[in-house]
Amino acid sequence: MSARKPVFNQQVLYDTTPLxxxxxxxxxxxxxxxxxxxxxxxxxxxxxxxxxxxxxCKTENHGKGEIxxxxxxxxxxxxxxxxxxxxNTHCLDEFRKHWQCLDNNNHQLWQCRKDEWKLSKCxxxxxxxxxxxxxxxxxxxxxxxxxxxxxxxxxxxxxxxQPPFGKAIDPPSAQAQADAPSS
Amino acid sequence: xxxxxxxxxxxxxxQYKRNLPAPGFRPAxxxxxxxxxxxxxxxxxxxxxxxxxxxxxxxxxxxxxxxxLLQAEEDRDLVRRHLADQAREKELLGENTQVYNSGKYVRxxxxxxxxxxxx
Numbered sequence: 587m588s589a590r591k592p593v594f595n596q597q598v599l600y601d602t603t604p605l606x607x608x609x610x611x612x613x614x615x616x617x618x619x620x621x622x623x624x625x626x627x628x629x630x631x632x633x634x635x636x637x638x639x640x641x642x643c644k645t646e647n648h649g650k651g652e653i654x655x656x657x658x659x660x661x662x663x664x665x666x667x668x669x670x671x672x673x674n675t676h677c678l679d680e681f682r683k684h685w686q687c688l689d690n691n692n693h694q695l696w697q698c699r700k701d702e703w704k705l706s707k708c709x710x711x712x713x714x715x716x717x718x719x720x721x722x723x724x725x726x727x728x729x730x731x732x733x734x735x736x737x738x739x740x741x742x743x744x745x746x747x748q749p750p751f752g753k754a755i756d757p758p759s760a761q762a763q764a765d766a767p768s769s
Numbered sequence: 770x771x772x773x774x775x776x777x778x779x780x781x782x783x784q785y786k787r788n789l790p791a792p793g794f795r796p797a798x799x800x801x802x803x804x805x806x807x808x809x810x811x812x813x814x815x816x817x818x819x820x821x822x823x824x825x826x827x828x829x830x831x832x833x834x835x836x837x838l839l840q841a842e843e844d845r846d847l848v849r850r851h852l853a854d855q856a857r858e859k860e861l862l863g864e865n866t867q868v869y870n871s872g873k874y875v876r877x878x879x880x881x882x883x884x885x886x887x888x
Contacts, residue, residue, distance in 0.1 A: 695828065722826060
């Protein structure tokens with residue numbers, strides 16, 4: 587009984603009073619779960635310092651962080667919104683394809699690798715943000731670049747005219763480096 | 770009267786051995802084959818577990834990157850409601866009573882709902 591948090595259910599509890607003018611307003615992120623999941627590693631790539639700041643502030647002001655850390659929280663939201671905005675301006679099609687795929691596949695990232703690769707490439711070319719998974723196991727390709735996912739329902743088929751995949755594809759930064767001297 | 774004698778050339782062979790079908794592979798072969806199948810299976814299992822670990826790590830990090838964002842939004846909403854509540858209390862009672870002696874922010878268990886919802 588006591589373990590249950592008294593969660594504010596916002597569907598029922600209307601309180602439309604805005605924040606006082608002394609607190610600067612910030613536009614909320616407004617994205618649903620699938621776009622956020624799709625963009626999460628790019629958000630992490632750009633906003634890691636802000637996120638860490640916010641979480642550090644919350645840890646240091648334990649119990650009062652909600653009120654004390656509003657400034658850091660605004661920075662976090664602005665940074666994430668900037669990433670989403672940039673992806674929307676530069677890679678809207680790839681982004682949409684990927685998050686719709688995630689929505690259709692129970693938010694399982696490994697079912698949508700092909701769309702994810704296209705999104706990653708576009709995002710790296712335009713925004714220079716790259717998906718990396720910290721602390722991944724050494725000596726094997728990172729799981730989001732493997733071409734034979736064990737748990738995917740369907741194998742990853744290459745496009746017409748595309749050279750055969752190896753064990754894993756190159757990360758977008760390596761692809762860009764490989765492309766650069768030839769062009 | 771002639772005596773009963775064996776037929777010329779003797780009796781035919783008596784079948785005393787059991788007539789069982791061929792037993793198949795030798796036990797040693799079966800054991801080896803089983804060992805091979807099990808080894809292969811455990812190898813694939815190990816691969817699957819490792820990939821699952823990596824997928825779990827990926828999912829965890831995607832969540833780690835998102836949590837500050839979601840928490841910040843939630844906190845802002847809570848603070849907005851908290852300040853509105855304080856203002857309401859001040860207006861009604863003239864002062865803000867401190868309910869808890871810890872100085873911490875406590876998520877409200879009860880909240881005022883407006884008598885007429887305009888939405």
